[in-house]
Amino acid sequence: METEQNDKAEVTPVQLWIAISVPVFLFSFVLIVMGLIFPFRFVFLLCVGWASYLVRTLSRLTISPSQTLMFLSTLLLFAVGFHLYCRRIKRRLSADPVEVIPWQRRWSLSLVSMFLLLAVSGICVISVTHQFFWMATTQDKIFEKLYMGSAGQAARRSTSKNNLKQIGLALHNYHDMYRQFPVGGTFDNAGQPQHSWATQLLPYLDHKTLYEQINFDQPWTAADNREPFETRLPSLQSPGMPYDFTEAEGDAAIYKPAHYAANSRVLSANSGMDLRKIKDGTSYTILAGEVRSGIKAWGDPTNFRDPTEGINRNPRGFGSPFTGGAHVLMGDGSVRFLSEDIDPDILKALSTPQGGEPVGEF
Missing domain, CATH: 1.10.287 (Helix Hairpins)
Incomplete structure (x- = not known):
């Protein structure tokens, strides 16, 4: 008699699974109805987020045979x-x-x-x-990303795009004053770096007071100029990137980075450009763009690079933390999002101010 009661009281694995899964399912359904999808996104990213990371990083890994x-x-x-x-x-x-x-x-x-x-x-x-x-x-906390989801990324992309528009407006205001764009970086007769294009734009980025604190008779790394270049400029920093040099050491760590670089074919060492010299058309010529690697301080006179290195393809090229491509500032002040799969010939045509290459739709 006692044996029969024990057999009846025994719980099968199926019954145990049902007893656990039904409350979990109901609780999950209530959370979804309330719009609380954060826990599910968090669990999903913990389970499969590493796979997308491997897909992004394996293609960039290089193996040294030696x-x-x-x-x-x-x-x-x-x-x-x-x-x-x-x-x-x-x-x-x-x-x-x-x-x-x-x-x-x-x-x-x-x-x-x-x-x-x-x-x-x-x-x-x-x-x-x-x-x-x-x-x-970090100021761009992971939990905010998980909670905001795609809406958060869209907001960061929009902020970065607006930053480039501000840079474009400042470049054109500078051009109206001096009849040319600022040089990409100034260097003295001995080839020593002095000041960057971003420094010259400070009065047109609502930082005239900061501009007046800089001693242009000294290089940007001089002790007299240390404090101004320690200042963070929100218009030169993308919300999807770190606001400080987290891996830099020594004096390099004190300066604030710029997440945008100039097109070296337009703004380079001791070389600015007049709009009249952009023969390919301002709407078909890149002035600047987002960068995600090889980031330099906004005061660094070497903060320019060649767009033909690719979009999200090369540490020396343009790139962004956003999926699929990067924003670039065109000569007419507009901002375009270029795909990382853009035709290299078209990208080269957009990079040269007077190459005469056909561009077409891009």
């Missing part, structure tokens, strides 16, 4: 030495050397694999801790 060979050789020597050492220790500790079973290779292989796995796991834990610390302290 370093790979050195690593494998070192690992092999370590494994052989470890195996010989363990075999010798086992013989010494055995009570009867005659009947002792020799140390097996598979034991050494298992231990070496475990050591390697522990080393990699330690590096991963340190990296994850570093990333969580960065996400918790």
Whole structure:
């Protein structure tokens, strides 16, 4: 009788699964109806977010044959030495050397694999801790991204686009005053860097007071100019990028970055350009654009680059943290979003002010 009651009281796996899944499903349904999708986005990104990261980064990884060979050789020597050492220790500790079973290779292989796995796991834990610390302290917090979703990215893209429009308006106001755009960067007779195009635009970016604090008789890195160039300029920083040089050391870390660079074919070293010299048409010539790598300070006179290096293709080219491409400022003051898959010939035509190349639709 007691055995029959125990059989009836036994819960099957299916019943247990139903008992757990039904409340979870109902609770999830209530959250979705209330519009609280943040927990689901968070879980989804934790589960599959790493896959999209691998897709983006694997294509940029480069493998050094010499370093790979050195690593494998070192690992092999370590494994052989470890195996010989363990075999010798086992013989010494055995009570009867005659009947002792020799140390097996598979034991050494298992231990070496475990050591390697522990080393990699330690590096991963340190990296994850570093990333969580960065996400918790950066001004563009990860939880805001998860909560805002696509709307948040659209807002950041719109802000970056407006920043470029402000830069374009400042460039044209400067041109109205001096009959040419500012030079990409000024250098003295000895080739030493002095000041950047962004510094010359300060009065036209509502930073006239900051402009008046700069001693133009000294280079931008001089002690007299240190304080002005430590100032963050919101119009030169994209909301999708770090506001400080997080990996820089020494004096470089004190300066504030610019997430926009000039087109070196229009604004370069000791070279500005008159609108009349843009023979290809201002609406078909890039003046500046977003950058996401090789970022320099806004006061750096070398803050210009060649757009023909590609969009999100090369650290020396233009790029953005946004998906699919980057914003660029055209000579007429308009801002266009160029796809990272744009035809290289069209990109070259947009980069040259008087190349005469046909552009067509882009």
